[in-house]
Amino acid sequence: MTASRVAIVTGAGRGIGAAVARRLASDGFAVGLLDLDEAGVKQGAEAIVADGGRAVGVALDVSDAGQVEAVVTRVAEELGAPTVLINNAGITRDNLLFKMTEQDWDSVLNVHLRGSFLMTREVQKYQTQEKWGRIVNLSSTSALGNRGQVNYAAAKAGMQGFTKTLAIELGKFGVTANAIAPGFIATDMTAATAERVGMSFEDFKAAAASQIPVQRVGTPEDIANVASFLVSEGAGFVSGQVIYVAGGPKD
Ligand SMILES: NC(=O)c1ccc[n+]([C@@H]2O[C@H](COP(=O)([O-])OP(=O)(O)OC[C@H]3O[C@@H](n4cnc5c(N)ncnc54)[C@H](O)[C@@H]3O)[C@@H](O)[C@H]2O)c1
Numbered sequence: 001m002t003a004s005r006v007a008i009v010t011g012a013g014r015g016i017g018a019a020v021a022r023r024l025a026s027d028g029f030a031v032g033l034l035d036l037d038e039a040g041v042k043q044g045a046e047a048i049v050a051d052g053g054r055a056v057g058v059a060l061d062v063s064d065a066g067q068v069e070a071v072v073t074r075v076a077e078e079l080g081a082p083t084v085l086i087n088n089a090g091i092t093r094d095n096l097l098f099k100m101t102e103q104d105w106d107s108v109l110n111v112h113l114r115g116s117f118l119m120t121r122e123v124q125k126y127q128t129q130e131k132w133g134r135i136v137n138l139s140s141t142s143a144l145g146n147r148g149q150v151n152y153a154a155a156k157a158g159m160q161g162f163t164k165t166l167a168i169e170l171g172k173f174g175v176t177a178n179a180i181a182p183g184f185i186a187t188d189m190t191a192a193t194a195e196r197v198g199m200s201f202e203d204f205k206a207a208a209a210s211q212i213p214v215q216r217v218g219t220p221e222d223i224a225n226v227a228s229f230l231v232s233e234g235a236g237f238v239s240g241q242v243i244y245v246a247g248g249p250k251d
Pocket residue numbers: 010011012013014015016017034035036037040060061062063087088089090091111115138139140141181182183184185186187188189190
């Protein structure tokens with residue numbers, strides 16, 4: 001890999017995004033860690049720098065066009081042209097359809113779809129200029145349908161169509177776009193779901209694991225491993241794909 005490549009990871013303050021940022025740094029990328037949680041990304045960037053890597057952590061709301069433009073420009077100035085983008089920032093606002101508010105709907109679609117659109121529109125300027133790029137979008141097994149998640153399922157299915165279209169439009173510039181669709185990954189997001197349904201996280205994970213063919217829930221590193229491959233030089237002929245990382249298909 002060219003040592004100077006720069007990656008941006010959104011939602012890098014914790015969970016999957018933080019693990020992907022650490023992994024890309026150890027793969028040799030300079031990493032811009034972006035998140036609403038400024039303390040989280042600053043800490044993540046400091047840890048990468050302490051390990052001898054290059055990184056910057058910046059606060060950002062991915063659904064705010066002005067902030068996206070300013071922050072991507074800042075990362076480019078501090079680290080160099082960002083040519084890898086991991087659209088990972090996400091939220092859930094679960095409710096059955098009849099209880100779901102417009103706010104629940106709008107906030108989830110805004111972070112996942114509007115946020116990924118704004119980030120990608122900004123980063124593709126550098127990718128098309130450099131004639132090389134990698135985009136990885138976080139979808140979910142919920143894209144196939146999940147009770148209590150009409151908003152999230154719609155957003156995560158939307159991420160798949162978004163990804164395939166990016167692959168078609170940007171391929172001629174040497175840019176690939178793929179989606180990772182995780183199953184159950186143990187993070188604060190799934191811990192919050194456990195709390196909401198009134199279960200301990202340990203019991204919730206055990207119940208989930210019993211339904212997964214490999215009999216365990218996933219870790220953020222399981223996702224980071226696949227992201228690492230998709231952004232590598234060797235993955236240049238893989239584009240427009242959705243990779244399910246879920247311990248096997250639904251039984
Ligand atoms: N955990 C799972 O089981 C699972 C499964 C499938 C898909 N995913 C997806 O993977 C991604 C990461 O999930 P996670 O489990 O690490 O979640 P998480 O809640 O632990 O972390 C998400 C991060 O995104 C940040 N974020 C939220 N809204 C933002 C915004 N508007 N701008 C910038 N940052 C924002 C949060 O501050 C947080 O640090 C999400 O897109 C999620 O939907 C997770």
